[in-house]
Amino acid sequence: MEEGKGEVKHMLLAKFKEEVSEQQIEDCIKQYANLVNLIPSMKSFRWGRDVSQENLHQGITHVFESTFESTQGVAEYLSHPDHEAYGNILRPLLEKAITVDYHPTPVQL
Amino acid sequence: MEEGKGEVKHMLLAKFKEEVSEQQIEDCIKQYANLVNLIPSMKSFRWGRDVSQENLHQGITHVFESTFESTQGVAEYLSHPDHEAYGNILRPLLEKAITVDYHPTPVQL
Numbered sequence: 001m002e003e004g005k006g007e008v009k010h011m012l013l014a015k016f017k018e019e020v021s022e023q024q025i026e027d028c029i030k031q032y033a034n035l036v037n038l039i040p041s042m043k044s045f046r047w048g049r050d051v052s053q054e055n056l057h058q059g060i061t062h063v064f065e066s067t068f069e070s071t072q073g074v075a076e077y078l079s080h081p082d083h084e085a086y087g088n089i090l091r092p093l094l095e096k097a098i099t100v101d102y103h104p105t106p107v108q109l
Numbered sequence: 110m111e112e113g114k115g116e117v118k119h120m121l122l123a124k125f126k127e128e129v130s131e132q133q134i135e136d137c138i139k140q141y142a143n144l145v146n147l148i149p150s151m152k153s154f155r156w157g158r159d160v161s162q163e164n165l166h167q168g169i170t171h172v173f174e175s176t177f178e179s180t181q182g183v184a185e186y187l188s189h190p191d192h193e194a195y196g197n198i199l200r201p202l203l204e205k206a207i208t209v210d211y212h213p214t215p216v217q218l
Contacts, residue, residue, distance in 0.1 A: 001135045003157060010161075011120070011172070013209055026110045033216035048112060048211025051180055052119075053187060056208035063120070063211040071160055078162060098207065099165035100122055102157025102172040107142035 004105035010074055012064040015096035025062070028093060031086060032064060038082040041073035042066055059096060074101055113214035119183055121173040124205035134171070137202060140195060141173060147191040150182035151175055168205060183210055 016025055033045045044067045050057050068074045077083050091097075125134055142154045153176045159166050177183045186192050200206075 001138065008160065009157075009172075009174075013122070013207070029110065030216060030218060034218055037218070044215075046213040046215055048118075048214050050209045050211060051117065052208055052210040053180070053184055054208050056206060058207050060207065060209050063118075063209050065118075065211075065213060071162070075162055097165060098122070098167050098169065099161055099163050100159045100169050100172050101161040102159060102174075104155040104174060105157050106153075106155055107139060109139060109143055109146070 001107075002105075004103035006070060007104065008068045008071055008074055008101050009104055010066040010068060010077070010101045011099065012066075013060045013098040013100075014062045014064065014094050015059045016061055016093055017095045020093045024093065028090060029062075029064075031089065035066075035077075035082060035086060039077050039080045041068055041076040041080075043068060043073075060098070071101070110216075111214075113212035115179060116212065117177045117180055117183055117210050118213055119175040119177060119186070119210045120208065121175075122169045122207040122209075123171045123173065123203050124168045125170055125202055126204045129202045133202065137199060138171075138173075140198065144175075144186075144191060144195060148186050148189045150177055150185040150189075152177060152182075169207070180210070 036042050036045050046065045050060050145151050145154050155174045
């Protein structure tokens with residue numbers, strides 16, 4: 001089955017530590033969003049709290065969705081100094097982090 | 110910080126069992142996509158293999174992204190007999206499954 005190429009969704013599923021305040025989370029999300037202004041290959045950013053109704057979220061509290069034009073763009077992002085600096089801010093606030101990337105592919109039935 | 114309402118992304122991150130063949134996975138994805146034709150509240154479906162370059166995917170092999178107009182739409186989907194029947198096909202093939210839902214929210218900086 002043919003899979004999409006090109007556009008990549010870079011998804012971070014995160015659980016913030018209990019002691020992290022809502023204000024800290026808000027600041028953190030704004031800094032994440034600002035990476036779009038700093039890293040040319042990062043095309044857009046959206047976020048949301050987990051609102052799932054099944055009990056399969058495994059403690060995840062927040063989803064961060066970044067969009068890139070290619071896997072090369074993700075590589076440029078990962079090695080960019082502004083991403084690395086932000087990682088050093090974000091990581092200590094998280095109890096859990098899962099990152100997956102995928103080419104969003106529709107299915108022709 | 111104001112979070113989006115309305116549209117919900119329902120994300121399933123999955124790891125298929127080692128013994129599941131590529132043909133079985135393909136059939137499984139097509140059946141998942143076909144739920145759009147069976148469940149009115151499910152508006153669209155996309156999928157992709159994990160192509161992440163960091164080692165933070167925790168074994169996840171596939172991402173399934175479904176879109177709904179509201180959390181009520183997700184609730185209708187979850188309780189729909191065709192979703193339940195599909196779950197009975199999918200679950201035995203998976204070693205791991207994480208489900209999160211979120212309202213994709215842009216950030217105004």
